[in-house]
Amino acid sequence: MKKRLFVSIDFPPEAGGIQNYVHGIISNLNPADSFVLTHTHEKAKEFDHEQTYKIFRTSMKGNKFKNVLVLFKLIIYLIYLKYKIKYDEIHFGNVYPIGLVGPIAKWVLHVDYYCYTHGLDILSLKNTKRTYQSLLFILRHSKKIICNSKYTSEKVKEMGFSNENIVIVQPGIHEKPDVKHNLTEIKDRYDLHNKKVILTVSRLVERKGHDVVLKALKTICRDNPDIRYVICGDGPYRKTLEKIVHDYGLNQSVIFTGTLDNDELEGLYLCSNIFIMPSREIKENGDVEGFGIVFLEANYYGLPVIGGNSGGIPEAVLDQTTGFLVDPLNAEEIRVKLKELLTNEALAKQMGENGKKWVVEKCFWKHRVKIIEQLN
Known part of the structure; x- marks a missing residue:
């Protein structure tokens, strides 16, 4: 059995999409043969102590002046771990900049390496020629390029790579323990009793599409005062969204929860009727939804979902x-x-059941x- 060392800047307990993606993979592999740096x-x-696999930690972040030192220390650490745990291959959860040590490890330590790409991470590097050339160098020498969606794989192909170079591993979700939630308490907290609840769970950034949902709700909520739009998460776009809510007169209909722990978030999924996140691509920033794991989360709780037809979302929402x-x-x-899902309860229920089964x-x-x- 091959021993795999996953090297990633982004990893729990830090929150985020890449963090969850890398952790999701590692926590479902054989812990005796899986290691993390x-x-x-x-x-x-506390987090590391709870995991069944071994985690090593070192400083991996730095500005452009410190990156050379960070990379030098990283290659030394990889040499040390090669002899300590005798890994056979390296998996880079972040392709850049830490992937720059991949070719060195390949030639010095005689190990193959794999690069994981997530969409935004590679698109955002295209605007700087030197950085982009470095990215291409890393990818050309990797055994395979692992993409989180067909959409991301198409972007990699546009960079000159073929199907033979690419493997698609879409994000998944963890099986959920059967936990009973006090839904009455959650409904009390957010005034959701006898309400139709529309839910979005995401970081509050422009691309997620909250603003367009609010525009759509402007007339719906005027005619249906029992609708509540619950926005979970936080981020730099929150003040803009709060102003839109005020300008549209939606203060009684929209609830900002901020960041929530998993228990309360699961409770809100169970209190909701519809999940929506119409993410869009912001091309000038290379900002796009690589997949959309929250749609799977919502489906798991039996919710019908509405997603933006952009990026990798069509792979997470079966239209x-x-x-x-x-x-x-x-x-x-x-x-x-x-309105169709709010009024046609049979359709909403069927879509939710389809999603759960999938x-x-x-x-x-x-x-x-x-x-x-099965990689080889």
């Missing part, structure tokens, strides 16, 4: 089956789909990692 974190001790894909900039189309049968991490186990 990641960045230091003030809350790492007309688990929910609807919409033009992420078309507030009227979003309004129509929301996730349980095909979208858990235990299904995804089979591809990693």
